[in-house]
Amino acid sequence: MLDGKYEVVRRLGSGGMGTVYLVRHAHLGGLRVVKTIQPEHALDPDALKRFHREARIAISIRHPAIVEVHDFFQSDDGSFGMVMEYIPGESLATILTSRGRLATGAAVAIAVQVLEALQYLHERDIVHRDVSPDNIMVSREGDRLVAKLIDLGLAKGPTIEEGLTATGVFLGKIRYSSPEQLGKLAPGERLDGRSDVYSFGCVLYQMLTGTLPVRAESAHGFILGHTINPPTPFSETDPDGNVPDAVREVVEKALAKKRDTRWQSAAAMAIALREAWTDSGPTHAEASSVLPRQGTVRVRTAAPTPAMSEEPRATGASRGTGVSGRAPRTPVPGETSRGRPSRPAVAVWAVFAVLGLTGLAALLTWVAGRALRARDGAPPTAALVVTASPWARVVAIRAADGTGAQLPAEAETPIRIPLAPGRYEVVVEDAREGPEGLTMARRVDVIAGKPARVHFDMPGFDPREAFDAFAAPPR
DSSP: OBTTTEEEEEEEEEOSSOEEEEEEETTTOOEEEEEEEOTTGGGSHHHHHHHHHHHHHHHTOOOTTBOOEEEEEEOTTSOEEEEEEOOOSEEHHHHHHHHOSOOHHHHHHHHHHHHHHHHHHHHTTOBOOOOSGGGEEEEEETTEEEEEEOOOTTOBOTTSOGGGGTTSOOOSOGGGOOTTTTTOOOTTOOOOHHHHHHHHHHHHHHHHHSSOSSOOSSHHHHHHHHHTSOOOOHHHHOTTOOSOHHHHHHHHHHTOSSGGGSOSSHHHHHHHHHHHOOSOOOOHHHHHHHOSSOOOOOOOOSOOOOOOOSOOOOOOSOTTTOOOSOOOOOOOTTOOOOOOOOOOHHHHHHHHHHHHHHHHHTTTOSSOOOOOOOTTSSOOOEEEEEEEESOEEEEEEEETTSOBOOOOSOOBSSEEEEEOSEEEEEEEEEOSSSOOSOEEEEEEEEOTTSOEEEEEEOTTOOHHHHHHHHHSOOO
16 A cells, blocks of 8 residues: 555556556545655655656646646655556557557647647746657547657756756757757757757657657767757658658758757647648557557546667647647558557556656666676665766776776766765766777765766867857858
């Protein structure tokens, strides 16, 4: 029993930060999902503040395309829990992984709802900052696809503490990050809703083509792809022309490097998308190709709810936008969608559990490093977060007695490394193509209860110069 009234039906998943449970309300009988953060992680004030922040933002939001948070509690053992609605469906990430590209009608149906959710958040000066297929759940009402935005762990509103991510640790998913999130902001500028528009442009591109607009094998490649290089053209990723030109143009504008030339709001993008795709919406066959099993979705009528794997590393119609919550309903003649039957509902909810835990893990850093054992063989009780501008490779972590810690195979920054408390020397080398043999070292004290952080500014790289060169008109 959680918080004295939530009976655990089963554990959906667990990880280093906490556990996600499917629960039943002991008095009301309805199913819910509870996401927890364990007592030991509550010792980290940054982690706890982010968890509280997600709860404060989410519990104030009521929109049909955003997951509804019902309650927040602290247990006697010191753990914290967030109680959310149960969504009988699959994550968009799971759908894309198993089925590849979606039919255009299905992709537009999902896109319009997510854009309305983002518009709702942006009108309240909340930027999601982590828009990705992992954070979009899809279910069905008959032949209608129902999309919901989840995981507000990185969302930032007008009254939220700016210092929570001021340490230089990148939070979010780099495959879907906007240029602004990767440093393309002038002094004094702030992240706004147009960052989410770019990120969702990446998601929509992936729904339509089965691949991402930026193709890369490393963090370095994704940063260059999002900030400098143009996206992969549709002519390469959609050679058969399944995606109409008008829809392509909507996506391409969302992916503009300069935010002043993008869609200036999620609502504007949704309207343009509806105008570009004038059919009435996904047919039964198209909806079934996305979710073969028809789920039962609880509809609230009250107040306005990659095929890529691990990262390398806002409800009601939007106010005053004129954007409908429903999506079109017929396909382009002859259009098909690849697919295979969905997994059972238990597996679906296991995926949702993992996604919830991913959000919890992002409370500390945007990527989790492989666990290291302490130099004396005992389990680590502290952690070190290593970051660099623009990036670097951790080549050694040495204790005061000269003993070296065993590093993961891939140790590019940013990375979180569990360690035993103590004083360490951290050595990094430049991970960029070109500079070779450039290393830097710093000492840092690692203490129990709060991750230590060390940051390196690698010489010889000025991102603003690269941005200016890209934006300069040809001579």
